[in-house]
Amino acid sequence: MEKVKVNNDVFVEATGTLYKAGTEHEVSDSLAKRHGKNGTGYMETVKIAAEKPEKK
Amino acid sequence: MADNVVGGIEKIEYAAASLTGVVATWKPMPNIAVGSVLMTKNVGTKSSINKEDGNRAYINLFAPAEGDTLTIGLLSQDPELVQELFEVDYVAATTMLEYYAEEKIARLALRITSIPMKDGRKCIITIYNNDVQTGYANNLTFDQVQQLALTASIGVYRKAGDTKDKVYTKQFVLADGTVIDSTTP
Numbered sequence: 408m409e410k411v412k413v414n415n416d417v418f419v420e421a422t423g424t425l426y427k428a429g430t431e432h433e434v435s436d437s438l439a440k441r442h443g444k445n446g447t448g449y450m451e452t453v454k455i456a457a458e459k460p461e462k463k
Numbered sequence: 464m465a466d467n468v469v470g471g472i473e474k475i476e477y478a479a480a481s482l483t484g485v486v487a488t489w490k491p492m493p494n495i496a497v498g499s500v501l502m503t504k505n506v507g508t509k510s511s512i513n514k515e516d517g518n519r520a521y522i523n524l525f526a527p528a529e530g531d532t533l534t535i536g537l538l539s540q541d542p543e544l545v546q547e548l549f550e551v552d553y554v555a556a557t558t559m560l561e562y563y564a565e566e567k568i569a570r571l572a573l574r575i576t577s578i579p580m581k582d583g584r585k586c587i588i589t590i591y592n593n594d595v596q597t598g599y600a601n602n603l604t605f606d607q608v609q610q611l612a613l614t615a616s617i618g619v620y621r622k623a624g625d626t627k628d629k630v631y632t633k634q635f636v637l638a639d640g641t642v643i644d645s646t647t648p
Binding site for chain 1: 637639641642643648
């Protein structure tokens with residue numbers, strides 16, 4: 408699973424899901440890849456900042 | 464699964480023709496005459512070599528067809544569009560169009576959006592490279608209006624990185640224009 412931000416409305420027929428532009432979703436890797444930077448460009452991966460280790 | 468059908472016209476837009484399949488801005492081509500839009504796919508002419516000792520064709524030969532065509536009838540004569548279609552001088556101050564003797568071949572890209580006919584889907588047909596000739600249709604009578612009769616000869620375009628020519632795209636979208644991902648899981 409991958410967290411993505413939707414840039415352009417996409418309706419996924421197989422699941423009947425409408426991904427609206429501006430929203431964020433957890434989607435399958437294949438969907439993220441299909442609509443990612445090297446695909447349609449309709450979705451972009453949201454990078455989750457790595458947690459900083461606590462200083463003791 | 465939803466069906467993909469192509470039906471009546473919701474709108475037609477135009478822009479300058481593109482040989483690379485890229486158009487940035489489209490302008491509306493309003494007031495389309497009912498039933499006037501016809502897209503014709505020409506197919507190659509077949510000839511056969513028959514066998515003397517049998518009734519079936521031995522070899523079928525196909526001569527390439529002429530390019531595809533699209534016709535559109537417009538009810539209104541918007542000066543901006545008329546300037547694209549005809550060789551004219553336009554004086555906005557007097558709303559006068561002065562037509563030159565020579566015929567103009569307008570080089571336009573055309574985008575046709577169909578109405579949703581079935582399963583809430585419409586089709587967007589984009590033809591990037593058209594040579595458009597324009598004539599008139601209909602008599603000047605009280606129960607008709609003079610139509611601009613556009614005949615577009617559909618040409619080819621080639622996208623960057625492609626090795627083959629293409630003629631048009633057809634994309635099925637939801638009624639509000641949302642892109643459909645039809646990937647089978």
